[in-house]
Amino acid sequence: MLKRLIFSTFGANNVVVKKVSIKDVAKKAGVSIASVSYVLNNRKDSRISEDTIKKVKNAAQELNYRPNKIAKSLKTQRTFTFGLLVADIANPYFSQLARIIEDAAKHIGCTLIIGSCDEDKEKFEDLINTFCDRQVDGLIIAPVANSANFLERIQKQAIPFVLIDRYIPSLRATTIGIDNTEVTFKGTEHLIKNNRKKIAFISYITDLQHLLDREIGFKNALKAHKVPIKNSRLIKVDKDFIDRDIDKNLKQLLTPNPVIDALFFSSNKLAVAGLKTLVKLGIEVPEKIGVLAFDEVEAYKVFKVPVSHIKQPLYEIGVQAVTQLEKMIKDPQTKFQKTTLEASLIVGASS
């Protein structure tokens, strides 16, 4: 065992033991490194005596040997690492999802690398490249707008990935998500049935299809119920200035007297910004204005009345993502698959 003395500032013991490798274990056990490898990976297909097994295990234990996964990965061409790419890990939607995916990945022996790209195409591509350079076994991606070409290149490099949250119409790829059009339709219908017909729909200026779908679902519901669609009630805000835009628009719609009777927020961040403004303006919910929001964040429960919202099946999305990715890795011939999960309308007291 090689020991080297360093001037450690850590604690009392300044003798640092060089990392023990398979070679050290072999020497200690008095066998070849191959034998050590066979034993420690307990490969039933190889022939090793009970005696050797014992010697190796003892040596490994005594030396506190831990296999170097980097070396293992280089040889086996598997890193047991997934890359998770989201818009922003600080957004509760993604951090909750990340947690679920982390657990599901750990469950099958894999580790997660996480990256946030802020909906920026360049950061998006950079991060995916970084993940690939690190030889991740697969990727779980919430794709940004206009990433079809780039993702096609990744497909050609035979790196398996699954798309979550968003999808790309032009891309044949395994995708997991909800039916945004349908659930927004359902939500809108709920408002209409509660006799709210002057609904403002708050969304982003965006190219992301799943968000455009929500708008479509909203319009479809109005049409289906013969409620006229007014452009002045289709609010689109700049994602980089949510608070400012929401503030301005809500003030316009709600003061001095509301010209609408409901607000439908198409994302959690929009909703939180909107709720803040509603509190500030002192608008009575649900008396004056009904509120329906997307996703599920703790703020909805702290608002003066529990906020009605559309809840995505985060757990299923995360587990499906990992499961399907694993399948693609194990069998590269796996067919592409689009999985649509059911989102649910949670009716609080705000609508």
Add this chain to the structure above:
Amino acid sequence: MLKRLIFSTFGANNVVVKKVSIKDVAKKAGVSIASVSYVLNNRKDSRISEDTIKKVKNAAQELNYRPNKIAKSLKTQRTFTFGLLVADIANPYFSQLARIIEDAAKHIGCTLIIGSCDEDKEKFEDLINTFCDRQVDGLIIAPVANSANFLERIQKQAIPFVLIDRYIPSLRATTIGIDNTEVTFKGTEHLIKNNRKKIAFISYITDLQHLLDREIGFKNALKAHKVPIKNSRLIKVDKDFIDRDIDKNLKQLLTPNPVIDALFFSSNKLAVAGLKTLVKLGIEVPEKIGVLAFDEVEAYKVFKVPVSHIKQPLYEIGVQAVTQLEKMIKDPQTKFQKTTLEASLIVGASS
């Protein structure tokens, strides 16, 4: 839950293209692999002709060569990867911090692996072991209770780490955090000065020193202002049953008539649970009860009045963690250091 499956005709990769390696580039450029390595790492210390440089760069470009970081890591013994270990990445406190750390790490060319341990010692040790097996260059850790011994072992293995959020009194280690005692003192004093003297302090049943410090700060402030300390106002909840315990205790303290005039929540999760209960019970804030909370989450802004809270300097914590870790990696002789950053009291309208 599973709604509909659409199968595509073709699998992901019918033709598997082998990854291009440095060898391929060398062959294409008509030079040795050493030359390729020297060029691509543009090492000024080595001698290479302009001609070779051009040939190599062209070849690399044409083949779309990307160096295999796993192989590089094995050789250089550096992975440019940090492990971040938190209690729960889905907790906004940690996810915001993770985002900041991710960015700071990327800024110096490093990638993050994130793990959540749920305050569980076994998961904690497992995850750190996993990180070490993957040869991370360093760790950023929010340590769980009673992890001193384990962390000492890690120190002996010469894996640099910095502690965030929490600290371990018995451990000599680089630590970044706030002065919990002091800022809780300040917060309590703020309540007292606003003539609230019957304060309930909501905390966890815990061994975590930083949380115990908050309780100490609270008591110190009461003493300093000659307010009697009542045990019935020191509420300790089970972290696994926050909603249940908060509900029960607040009901007891607040109904039918409040026996207290303020609530001080010692964490964001406790506060959110508490706010929910306050809404449910219809308690008037700040008229009947003052509220002060720890940390900063969006829910505080959506409550009927903006919640006064103690804001930690997340950005500084994250940046310091990465900066100091980098220093420790570059120079293993770096002395350990305890950094205390300033938390601020944000006065809303709830207190």
Add this chain to the structure above:
DNA sequence: TTTAACTGATTAAACGTTTAAGCAATAAGT
């Protein structure tokens, strides 16, 4: 008794890099 089969181990090549050392060829110094 000879050969074949089996058993339990070892040797060595490979994974894709980096980098010290070596080797020609040319330039410079005396």
Add this chain to the structure above:
DNA sequence: ACTTATTGCTTAAACGTTTAATCAGTTAAA
């Protein structure tokens, strides 16, 4: 003209694993 430097490149050894191939014994079969 002869040594010495310098330049530009290559060779080959490592990093810590896995694993195919091989080898020496032993046992079973002929």
